[in-house]
Amino acid sequence: MLLFSEAEMASLGQSSFEQIKGQEKVSTSSGDNAYIQCVTNQLVTVLPPSYRQSPWEVVVFDSPEVNAFALPGGKIGVYSGLLKVAKTQDQLASVIGHEMAHVLAKHSNERVSRTQLTNMGLGVADAALGQSGLREPAMAALGLGVQVGYLLPYDRQQEVESDRLGLELMAQAGFRPEEAVTMWRNMSAASSGQQPPELLSTHPSHGSRIQELNALMPQAQSVYQQAHSQGKVPSCRR
Template sequence: MKTLSFSRVTIASASISALLLLSACSSSPTGRSQVILFSDSEMAQLGSQSFEQMKQEEKVSTNAKTNAYVTCVANAITKQVPKQDSFDDWEVVVFDSEQVNAFALPGGKIGVYTGLLNVATNQDQLATVLGHEVAHVLANHGNERMSRSQITNTGLQITDVALAGSEYRSMTMGALGLGVQYGITLPYGRTQETEADIMGIDLMAKAGFNPQQSIQLWKNMAKASGGSQPPELLSTHPSHNTRIQDLTAEIQKLPKYSTQAPNCQA
């Protein structure tokens, strides 16, 4: 596998560090302040490289009907996303696994585990999850986590970070939300999760899906957890009740969109 090299960033003093942090300040789509140290193209390259590695290491589903269904829902969501400068098209892959999980990576990569389809029981519920995961990408949450990790752990001394290297591989995989598989979790904060929820239900509503089904999805998730260890998708998320209450409030604020959702056959 080719190594991924980021631009050399050398911080010689505290004053230079402060200057860099000031120049790296950005805002999320909801107006929240962020520190973003990596470019969109760097994150897209990292996301694409990580995704290719996952496709080599994990079992990819060959079930044509399942792939068509997931792709149908994902395409409806991504059609509502503005054209991205760092990549041309979104790629959707279904992984054959009992994990109740899904993710989206910079570079337009979406992964869905077949175990999720046992909990997200219709296209609207699946759209809830995919809207949420795509929102993480649009809000630069992976970039934000990776930037935070660099500030905390390496003092911004970033030199030739190679995904194949054991230390940085774990860090970057974790920053992109793949910590369950790759041994390190850098969890999204509650603020980021709430932000992704808000953006996600707006995306699914724009695509014509029923946002009310997001409530049923999280009820299903609560039932699936059985009061014990939650599914991977929920491991760092707000509690079921909190999420349901927040989503209920946000749904009331949604505009009335005219888009008709596709009829995606499970």
């Protein structure tokens, strides 16, 4: 059940993004910014029309944290530490594509709606959903900024869906889909013997993810070959 409109979710995304930008150090590296923007721009070209109507705002955060996220309203944050693990444009595209897929699949709306229904009580919610007066207190309750837009974990089903959609997006844009598997192997190596990267903290185990991505690879390779034949050959360099 989705309780919130696209406009409401975009507003929450904007609010959350502004809070994150106020809390984190924004990178001034022109090279990193141009590189990540280039990869993002290639992915945006294959999004559904409604998601291409306005530019996606991309901000690079100067932090060793290995993480990235996307928020409703066309907001993307990438922590510079991710570039130590995502070693190629294709590997970076696999992460950004995955995060974009969460937005396309309306997973944030699902998360927020579940939270709201839980807080209200299912019985009360069922009786009150049709009342327009519910929206204002709901939005006030959801004014948690980063917690709502970013930190609440996606569930297993949402992660699998975003893996599938993200892999398709990167292949459509001309990025090599097999690099998604390499990316998660890099993540596995980065977490060996130490606290796992933040990007892994709310995601399924890298072993199961790699297995699922491999199962999806034949179809993704077919999509990639078609994109390549159409001249989609990204050339983003750090």
